[in-house]
Amino acid sequence: MSDEAVAIELTVNGTRMQAQAEPRMLLADFIRHRLHLTGTHVGCAHGACGACTVLVNGQPARSCLMFAVQAQGAEVMTVEALETPEGLSPLQEEFRNHHALQCGFCTPGMLISAHALLSENPSPTQQEIRKALAGNLCRCTGYNTIVHAVEATARRIRIQPA
Amino acid sequence: MKPAAFSYVAPKEVPEVVGLLAKHGSDARVIAGGQSLVPLMNLRIMQPAVLIDLNRCNGLDYIEHRGAYLAFGPMTRQIVAMKSALVREHCPLVAQALEWTGPVAVRSHATVGGTLAHADRVAELPAVAIALDAVMVIEGAKGRREVGAADFFQGDLTTAIEPEEFLREVRFPVCKPDAYTNFSEVSVRQEGVAVIGLAVYLESRGEKVHKVALAAMGVDSAPVRLRKAESLVLQRGLGAGAVQEAAAAACSEVDPMPDLYASAAYRRHVIGALLKKALVGAAGRSPDE
Numbered sequence: 134m135s136d137e138a139v140a141i142e143l144t145v146n147g148t149r150m151q152a153q154a155e156p157r158m159l160l161a162d163f164i165r166h167r168l169h170l171t172g173t174h175v176g177c178a179h180g181a182c183g184a185c186t187v188l189v190n191g192q193p194a195r196s197c198l199m200f201a202v203q204a205q206g207a208e209v210m211t212v213e214a215l216e217t218p219e220g221l222s223p224l225q226e227e228f229r230n231h232h233a234l235q236c237g238f239c240t241p242g243m244l245i246s247a248h249a250l251l252s253e254n255p256s257p258t259q260q261e262i263r264k265a266l267a268g269n270l271c272r273c274t275g276y277n278t279i280v281h282a283v284e285a286t287a288r289r290i291r292i293q294p295a
Numbered sequence: 296m297k298p299a300a301f302s303y304v305a306p307k308e309v310p311e312v313v314g315l316l317a318k319h320g321s322d323a324r325v326i327a328g329g330q331s332l333v334p335l336m337n338l339r340i341m342q343p344a345v346l347i348d349l350n351r352c353n354g355l356d357y358i359e360h361r362g363a364y365l366a367f368g369p370m371t372r373q374i375v376a377m378k379s380a381l382v383r384e385h386c387p388l389v390a391q392a393l394e395w396t397g398p399v400a401v402r403s404h405a406t407v408g409g410t411l412a413h414a415d416r417v418a419e420l421p422a423v424a425i426a427l428d429a430v431m432v433i434e435g436a437k438g439r440r441e442v443g444a445a446d447f448f449q450g451d452l453t454t455a456i457e458p459e460e461f462l463r464e465v466r467f468p469v470c471k472p473d474a475y476t477n478f479s480e481v482s483v484r485q486e487g488v489a490v491i492g493l494a495v496y497l498e499s500r501g502e503k504v505h506k507v508a509l510a511a512m513g514v515d516s517a518p519v520r521l522r523k524a525e526s527l528v529l530q531r532g533l534g535a536g537a538v539q540e541a542a543a544a545a546c547s548e549v550d551p552m553p554d555l556y557a558s559a560a561y562r563r564h565v566i567g568a569l570l571k572k573a574l575v576g577a578a579g580r581s582p583d584e
Contacts, residue, residue, distance in 0.1 A: 136300040156303035156346065159337070178296070179334035186400050193400040198333040202303050203350060246400065267486035268398020 141205045145170070146214040154201035160194075161185040163201035164211055172212040172241045176270070183269035186242035187211050193249045193268075212241035215248060224248060224286045233282035235273030242269045247283045255290050257283070298336040301343055305351040309434070312352060312461060317436040319345045321458035326350070327370060327409030330401045331418075349461075355408075360385060364430070364466040369408020374399070376407050385469045388427065388476035388496060392419040395478060398486045411447075412462045414454050414517065417489040419478065421448055422518040426494040426510035429467045435460035448517035474498045475577040479569050480512075483556055489513060490557045493569040497577050502532040511566050514549040523548040524570060533578035542571040 138153040145168060154163055164173045164187065176182035178197045185196040188210040215222045221229070224247055234240045243266060250257055250265035257265065262283045263276075271279065306312050316323060324343035326332055327350070335341040349355055355370040358381055365386045367376065376382050377393035396402055396410070396419050410420045411431065423429070424444040431447045433440050433456055442455045449455065456462060470476055480492030491513035498506040507528045509521040524545040531537035551562035575581070 136302050139303065155300070157298045157300050159297070159333075162297070179337050180330060180401065181334075183398070183400065192403040194404055195330075195400050197337065198329050198401075198404070200303070200329075200333075200346075202305075203329075203348060205305075249399070264486070265399060267484075268400050 139202055141202055143204045143206065144208045146210055152201075156200060156202050158201045159197050160187070160189075160199040160201045160204055160209070161196035163204075164196060164209070167201075170211050170213050174238055174241055176238065181270070182239070183242045183246065184239050186245045186269065188245060188249060191249075191252075193246055210245075212244050215244060223289050224251070224283070227282040227285040227289070228279070231278045231282040231285060233274060233279040239269055239271040239273075243271065243279055247279075247286070251283070251287060251290065256287055259284065296337055296339055298333075299339055299342040302345045303348065304345065305348040307351055308353055309355070309463075312347060312349065313434060313436055315345070315347050316459045316461060319347075323347050323458075325412070325461045327412070328372070328405040329409075330397070330405040331409065331413040331415060355463075358382060360469075361466075362469075364468050365389075367407045367465045367467070369406060369412070369462045369465065371407045372403060373405045373407060373410070374402045377402070386427075386467045387470060388423050388478060388494060389420070389467055391476060391478040392423045392494060395419050395480050395482075395489065395492070407465060408462045411465060412454060412456060414448055414450075414452055416451055416516050416518075417492065417513045419480070419489070419492060419494075419512070422492055422494040422510045422512040423478065424448075424465070424467070425518040425520060426496050426508040427468050427470075428508075429465060431455070431462055432464035432466065433457075433460045434463035439463060450516040470496065471498055474506075477573045477576060479573060481565050481569070488556075491551075491562050491565050491569070493566060493573060494518075495570075495573045495577070497528075497574075499533065499577065502534055502537075502578060504528050504532055509545070509570065511545070511549060514551040514562055514566060519549070521545045521548060521566075521570070528574065533574055535580075538571055538574045538578070541574060542567040545570045 138155045142151050174184040176184035180195045180198045187196045323345040325347045355368045357368040359366045383390045410418045429444045431442045447455045475497040477495040480489045482489045494510040496508040510518045512518045524541045527541045546563050546567035551559045553559045
């Protein structure tokens with residue numbers, strides 16, 4: 134045993150890859166600095182703000198509270214995977230339509246948390262949306278516009294299943 | 296900040312975990328869900344030389360009904376325990392407490408054993424363990440031993456687990472089917488860190504109470520039983536006057552510390568308010584009493 138880099142194999146946004154990571158490298162830093170997927174933001178780096186939220190095997194996870202070596206064999210999804218060949222996803226479009234971001238720092242985490250919610254529950258109540266986003270802090274919007282954007286996305290998905 | 300360097304090992308079987316702990320002792324730290332440990336590592340408050348990851352280890356993730364108690368493997372995810380039909384039926388207080396344990400991104404990874412072994416003073420499950428007299432099964436090279444919750448929690452982030460040991464199983468006594476259970480807390484914001492909380496277990500017939508356990512968190516370095524309030528409830532039952540007296544007793548028997556989030560006086564007041572609300576609920580009356 135040593136603190137030298139170890140080989141890991143994981144799938145990120147549908148691409149299977151092999152990489153080396155020192156044990157102390159956080160999954161968030163691996164995503165940003167090794168994979169250059171800088172959509173995932175690191176705010177507090179101790180699990181309080183939710184900006185670094187990604188999906189790990191379909192479950193929302195704070196990527197600052199997980200080491201890259203722990204993602205061995207996992208499927209990771211970051212905000213970059215939301216975009217479609219046609220452009221922004223319905224969720225992203227509704228964020229824009231409802232002014233659900235200002236500085237944009239929390240937005241990747243908000244989008245991932247909202248995406249996880251809608252994948253599991255396509256018709257959430259407003260309270261369910263608020264609960265699902267409670268782990269994501271936003272200092273600009275006051276949250277209402279974010280909740281409205283998620284509600285609008287849910288309405289859109291119900292009318293036209295993706 | 297970033298964590299200090301460490302060696303990482305992910306054993307597949309329990310005997311390997313035991314062997315690694317025997318070898319590395321206090322240089323090693325076991326990681327479960329990581330939702331409490333990794334923040335402390337990121338802030339370099341904790342700098343283990345060796346990290347023993349239980350996430351790949353077989354046989355640590357289960358919920359079993361064994362007569363008088365529910366046994367939880369330490370790696371049972373909190374979200375799984377919270378949704379478990381077995382837990383909701385036989386140990387509803389555990390499920391009720393887990394409703395408060397943080398946002399979904401945390402709860403999906405955080406474990407039943409991890410939060411108990413970490414022993415944060417405002418963590419929910421330790422309060423439930425104190426209320427129900429849960430038993431912690433600790434394992435090390437010398438074998439297994441069972442420690443009751445009252446002896447297990449020894450203060451801030453301190454438990455009866457020795458450096459060469461780890462939490463192997465948690466046993467929560469089964470609640471009586473008609474018992475009243477309730478977990479409530481006050482935090483700075485929804486899904487945020489708790490300021491104060493209360494776990495209630497109560498068996499009664501009419502207004503006569505024959506068993507009650509009240510455990511408060513956020514009033515000391517570990518959860519505490521509200522013994523004076525308990526004995527008042529046992530003597531006087533759940534009438535309006537008795538509830539008022541029990542709440543007053545709870546306020547006076549705790550000795551909380553102030554911190555950034557709340558003064559000692561506020562905590563004292565809130566524990567009484569939470570208790571009153573819970574007891575009124577147990578009596579089946581309107582919470583506006």
